[in-house]
Amino acid sequence: MAGTGTAHLRPEDETLLRVQDLVVEFPAGRRKVHAVSGVSIDVRRGETLGLVGESGCGKSTTGKAIIQLPRPTSGSVRFEGTELTGLSGKKLRDVRTRLQLIFQDPISSLNPRRKVGDILAEPLRIWRRGDRSEQLAKVREALDAVGLDPDVAMDKRPHQFSGGQCQRISIARALMLEPELIICDEPVSALDVSVQAQILNLLDDLKERYDLTLVFIAHDLAVVRHVSTRVAVMYLGKLCEVGDPDAIYESPAHPYTAALLASIPVPDPAVRPDDEDVLGGDLPSPLDPPSGCRFRTRCPRARERCAAEEPEMRAVGPDQFVACHFPLVGEGGDGAGAPAAADGDGHADQSARAAGSERADGDGSDGDGSDA
Amino acid sequence: MTAPTESETLLEVTDLRTRFRTPAGTVRAVDGVSLTLDRGRTLGIVGESGSGKSVLSRSIMGLLPKRNVTCEGSIVYDGREISSLPPAERRKLWGADMAMVFQDPMTALNPVIRIGRQITEGLRFHLGLDRRTANENALALLRSVGIPEPERRMKQYPHELSGGMRQRIMIAVALACGPKLLFADEPTTALDVTVQAQILNLLARQQRERNMAMVLVTHDLGVVAGRADDIAVMYAGQIVEKAPTATLFANVRMPYTEALLASIPKLDEPRRTRLKAIPGRPPSLIDPPPGCRFAPRCPYAQERCHREAPPLRESEPGHVYRCWYPVGVEPRRDGAADRTDTPTPTGAR
Amino acid sequence: MPEPATDDPVATDAEPAAGTPAETEAPTEPTTVDALVEEVEAAPTRKLGVLGWVSIVWLVGITLAALLASWLPLPDPDRSYLEIVRVGPVQPGHLLGGDGNGRDMLSRVIFGARTSLWISVGAVGLGSVVGGVLGLVAGYFRGRVDTVVSMLFNVLLSIPALVLALSLVAVFASAEQDVSDTRKTNVIILALAIVTVPLIGRIARASTLSWSEREFVRAAEVLGASHLRIMVREVLPNVLPAMASIALLGIAVAIVAEGSLALLGVGVRDVPSWGNMIADGRSDLARAPHIVAVPSIATFLTVMALNYLGDVVRARFDVREGGL
Numbered sequence A: 001m002a003g004t005g006t007a008h009l010r011p012e013d014e015t016l017l018r019v020q021d022l023v024v025e026f027p028a029g030r031r032k033v034h035a036v037s038g039v040s041i042d043v044r045r046g047e048t049l050g051l052v053g054e055s056g057c058g059k060s061t062t063g064k065a066i067i068q069l070p071r072p073t074s075g076s077v078r079f080e081g082t083e084l085t086g087l088s089g090k091k092l093r094d095v096r097t098r099l100q101l102i103f104q105d106p107i108s109s110l111n112p113r114r115k116v117g118d119i120l121a122e123p124l125r126i127w128r129r130g131d132r133s134e135q136l137a138k139v140r141e142a143l144d145a146v147g148l149d150p151d152v153a154m155d156k157r158p159h160q161f162s163g164g165q166c167q168r169i170s171i172a173r174a175l176m177l178e179p180e181l182i183i184c185d186e187p188v189s190a191l192d193v194s195v196q197a198q199i200l201n202l203l204d205d206l207k208e209r210y211d212l213t214l215v216f217i218a219h220d221l222a223v224v225r226h227v228s229t230r231v232a233v234m235y236l237g238k239l240c241e242v243g244d245p246d247a248i249y250e251s252p253a254h255p256y257t258a259a260l261l262a263s264i265p266v267p268d269p270a271v272r273p274d275d276e277d278v279l280g281g282d283l284p285s286p287l288d289p290p291s292g293c294r295f296r297t298r299c300p301r302a303r304e305r306c307a308a309e310e311p312e313m314r315a316v317g318p319d320q321f322v323a324c325h326f327p328l329v330g331e332g333g334d335g336a337g338a339p340a341a342a343d344g345d346g347h348a349d350q351s352a353r354a355a356g357s358e359r360a361d362g363d364g365s366d367g368d369g370s371d372a
Numbered sequence B: 001m002t003a004p005t006e007s008e009t010l011l012e013v014t015d016l017r018t019r020f021r022t023p024a025g026t027v028r029a030v031d032g033v034s035l036t037l038d039r040g041r042t043l044g045i046v047g048e049s050g051s052g053k054s055v056l057s058r059s060i061m062g063l064l065p066k067r068n069v070t071c072e073g074s075i076v077y078d079g080r081e082i083s084s085l086p087p088a089e090r091r092k093l094w095g096a097d098m099a100m101v102f103q104d105p106m107t108a109l110n111p112v113i114r115i116g117r118q119i120t121e122g123l124r125f126h127l128g129l130d131r132r133t134a135n136e137n138a139l140a141l142l143r144s145v146g147i148p149e150p151e152r153r154m155k156q157y158p159h160e161l162s163g164g165m166r167q168r169i170m171i172a173v174a175l176a177c178g179p180k181l182l183f184a185d186e187p188t189t190a191l192d193v194t195v196q197a198q199i200l201n202l203l204a205r206q207q208r209e210r211n212m213a214m215v216l217v218t219h220d221l222g223v224v225a226g227r228a229d230d231i232a233v234m235y236a237g238q239i240v241e242k243a244p245t246a247t248l249f250a251n252v253r254m255p256y257t258e259a260l261l262a263s264i265p266k267l268d269e270p271r272r273t274r275l276k277a278i279p280g281r282p283p284s285l286i287d288p289p290p291g292c293r294f295a296p297r298c299p300y301a302q303e304r305c306h307r308e309a310p311p312l313r314e315s316e317p318g319h320v321y322r323c324w325y326p327v328g329v330e331p332r333r334d335g336a337a338d339r340t341d342t343p344t345p346t347g348a349r
Numbered sequence C: 001m002p003e004p005a006t007d008d009p010v011a012t013d014a015e016p017a018a019g020t021p022a023e024t025e026a027p028t029e030p031t032t033v034d035a036l037v038e039e040v041e042a043a044p045t046r047k048l049g050v051l052g053w054v055s056i057v058w059l060v061g062i063t064l065a066a067l068l069a070s071w072l073p074l075p076d077p078d079r080s081y082l083e084i085v086r087v088g089p090v091q092p093g094h095l096l097g098g099d100g101n102g103r104d105m106l107s108r109v110i111f112g113a114r115t116s117l118w119i120s121v122g123a124v125g126l127g128s129v130v131g132g133v134l135g136l137v138a139g140y141f142r143g144r145v146d147t148v149v150s151m152l153f154n155v156l157l158s159i160p161a162l163v164l165a166l167s168l169v170a171v172f173a174s175a176e177q178d179v180s181d182t183r184k185t186n187v188i189i190l191a192l193a194i195v196t197v198p199l200i201g202r203i204a205r206a207s208t209l210s211w212s213e214r215e216f217v218r219a220a221e222v223l224g225a226s227h228l229r230i231m232v233r234e235v236l237p238n239v240l241p242a243m244a245s246i247a248l249l250g251i252a253v254a255i256v257a258e259g260s261l262a263l264l265g266v267g268v269r270d271v272p273s274w275g276n277m278i279a280d281g282r283s284d285l286a287r288a289p290h291i292v293a294v295p296s297i298a299t300f301l302t303v304m305a306l307n308y309l310g311d312v313v314r315a316r317f318d319v320r321e322g323g324l
Ligand SMILES: Nc1ncnc2c1ncn2[C@@H]1O[C@H](COP(=O)(O)OP(=O)(O)OP(=O)(O)O)[C@@H](O)[C@H]1O
Pocket: A026, A027, A033, A034, A035, A053, A054, A055, A056, A057, A058, A059, A060, A061, A062, A104, A219, A286
């Protein structure tokens, strides 16, 4: 798991966005933060890709690297056949109008000193699209589309709105330039469940209405399920599992995906969560990621091989790809003596639940102290 | 989780009203809340942002700002009326009797003080321990909340730790003096799902070991479903439904609770089904609607709902709700004709 | 309270389906409850209050008087009236009395305001523009630009203000060169401006550093705005309040500095300024204290008013930021 490889990528001419071997590193003193280490994803026109993973695993960094903000350390980002990593200046700015990002924090992504109408008109002014009255009309249309009353909202400043409303304003701003692809960075993580549902529905409506392609970042698989046509699970800067959501939710192949699924709280008192942690410990430091499979320090199925060898992305179903030596579905570890085959196949749900207790002793020693 | 049930009541709150005076008018953040909590039990308080959950817990703790606040009603803790105690007396209850885990672990920990001192401070102040014993206790505590290498962590500052780790520290600080009642105010809202599960498990384990009562505040019914013995649903400063957990989920009465449940994304629904969002927003707490406070957003609301405030009614022992036309009660409506008059807000279906 | 519960009916938060603004919600309120809460709690500092108004009235009054000095019915500030030599305030026709040479104090203090305010406002204005631009650029681009600019600020800061002014005056406007007063004024403005640059610049830089971390700056970049546009439109408006409050304090300091230069004998000489009035009056301090007192009080009131308003500006600014 948490490996590299491009087996899951589809032919390039079918995709709108294709990211290959994306690496982003940040300097940290003499060392490096390995925020994203070789991520490959692609999105077809009209698709919604859900990108899921724990806090700090590099989801935002991936999203920002796609729009070259900051530029990735290496790797390729192709949007409609244009390589973005080499672009600069005016050309890059041109491409960005077709590729928008909605930021994680709705409140801090709006300038507190400007009025909402002003914030929304800004992109049109930058690109000198239309005259004043046309711009105004577009602003009103966008506000209306995200469910805010233009008459009331235009002249207010962001701090006069709730978190959910600020998120609507950011969405409206991303729509102003009529982009083809929008990357939504955890648009609902900071919101209440009830408001979250409003925003998710809104994004779905807008997608239909404006013919959008979305990359939807979240840390909760349940949230992504409602909007995605394809799901990618990330762990510590690498991909674990990619594929069709139905397959992944039905029978997760990666132990981490299974753990993520099992962590979702179920609104049903009959499902009493047992006290054992499905996934113990913390995310290891991206300064010094584990060798081999990055998940091995917390993985219940880890063996020696996981420390020695990095798993490559491979198919375990028609549209399900996993980077793991001992996946929960498929023919276990590839080849002889794969111990996972015995307890692995077909019982994804149980394995996930049991994951906490049957913790095999991978050589991961730290980060795993939470069973009392 | 379920703990040895003593029928002995630890906390009894009656008709609590907390108001804030602001230039725009009086904010009735908590408006007539009554609840009881037995030793060792867990009460889940659920509601949207701004419904008054934090103000309620803070009112009971006595942690409200000093100016422009009034707090009325009775709070009986362990057989003692504490609402009328002077602040200094109430402060003595903090730590050893009641403690609180705050919503945001970053702002609740002091950024310039080492973790170790933040924990030992309470021990030395409340339990009068000397430095060495306090240190040993703190180490044991950190170990018990699942922090690896506690010796090293004691010397670190809050910003050097991850969000989940900080919340564990907060829990350790709260548990330090062995409180009988723990308020956990959205302890996991700032965290992601896997860490959330860890923290909730930790709280459940600690609670069982210490036979501690807990008030678990959250906006997600999923979080309390498997973990609370009773659930109180708050809306606009009031409790609108309260019942033992199983009863609540089996027979939801209040349309608001129903709507909250429906808005949670679920794994067992067919993919790409539209979520059932609650339209609109909670009402102003300065000038709440005269009738049912949920009426403007309620799909079942009828004329009476907008006019008259529904009282808290009991449907079965321990299950109370505040609604004229509760879900699942027949005959449900005054007349079918009434209902067709009231357009269902867009998106509720 | 992480997410303010907005109680104003801006949104028709219902489903946006088909663009129908859904049902309207009841009463209209101006702001969020949380914003109001902050308003109450911060009221003492945020409101202008009586002192604030007094400060504004004084500053506006003195500025107007200084600007209109030539048209006001005042005696010539340079003319000597023998009858009021060293005579204290409240004389017929000479409200504030006369100085050691019998010149009208009221007239001199008003003409003096002209010089003092021109020097201090000019110096701080110039310094703010230069410092602000440097700070903004350094904070926005960071990296090498920032290193160089910060070093420049540190160098400038380590030069004692008076020494700098003394040497500049000595080099460019020394007594021997017999230069005009305008030139001397300009040199003093320049000297004080150089001192102001790092003060304002560092504030601007620090503030820019934190504001340009905000995601709305990234957002503008994603929308394709140029760096210049982002600096001017997104960052600057947020940085200005911090700069303004420091600039107000800076003007106050510059007024005092002009006085100090006059006391050291390098200030302007031919036209009255509060500084040279005080310097002139020193020798008569025992016999006619009003000669020093009148310009001192004028200086004192102006400095107080500026400091007070500077605090108000800062308090306002802090609250706004806290409310976000
Ligand atoms: N500008 C930066 N400089 C140094 N390290 C960074 C920077 N930005 C991100 N990182 C680090 O890179 C890693 C990935 O961060 P990122 O923000 O992409 O995570 P994320 O998956 O979006 O998490 P979250 O769910 O919390 O938003 C983290 O360890 C983070 O600390």
